[in-house]
Amino acid sequence: xxxxxxLPSYYHVSITCITRLLIAKLILFxxxxxxxxxxxxxxxxxxIRSVPGFSTMDISPVPLVxxxxxxxxxxxxxxxxxxxxxxxxxxxxxxLLNMLTIFTF
Numbered sequence: 001x002x003x004x005x006x007l008p009s010y011y012h013v014s015i016t017c018i019t020r021l022l023i024a025k026l027i028l029f030x031x032x033x034x035x036x037x038x039x040x041x042x043x044x045x046x047x048i049r050s051v052p053g054f055s056t057m058d059i060s061p062v063p064l065v066x067x068x069x070x071x072x073x074x075x076x077x078x079x080x081x082x083x084x085x086x087x088x089x090x091x092x093x094x095x096l097l098n099m100l101t102i103f104t105f
Contacts, residue, residue, distance in 0.1 A: 017076040
């Protein structure tokens with residue numbers, strides 16, 4: 001049986017997860033300790049309104065972005081744990097989150 005640790009994608013997935021974790025942490029830190037939404041609100045609202053179902057809603061992006069970034073951080077942490085522990089069960093949330101993102105957009 002092939003070991004997941006020896007696959008070439010192990011390093012790629014690890015680097016991708018670590019990068020996504022750092023970016024999510026920076027965005028969350030930036031949003032909690034400063035007021036970036038005045039500058040980012042137009043870009044985020046265009047992105048949110050492009051998602052089907054949110055086009056007619058007038059919602060602030062802050063309550064939507066924080067849970068999404070938190071879910072991203074949990075999924076990335078679980079995939080890193082799964083890679084370290086060689087457990088394929090921990091890879092499931094990360095794969096589902098990525099598939100949901102691909103199928104949504």
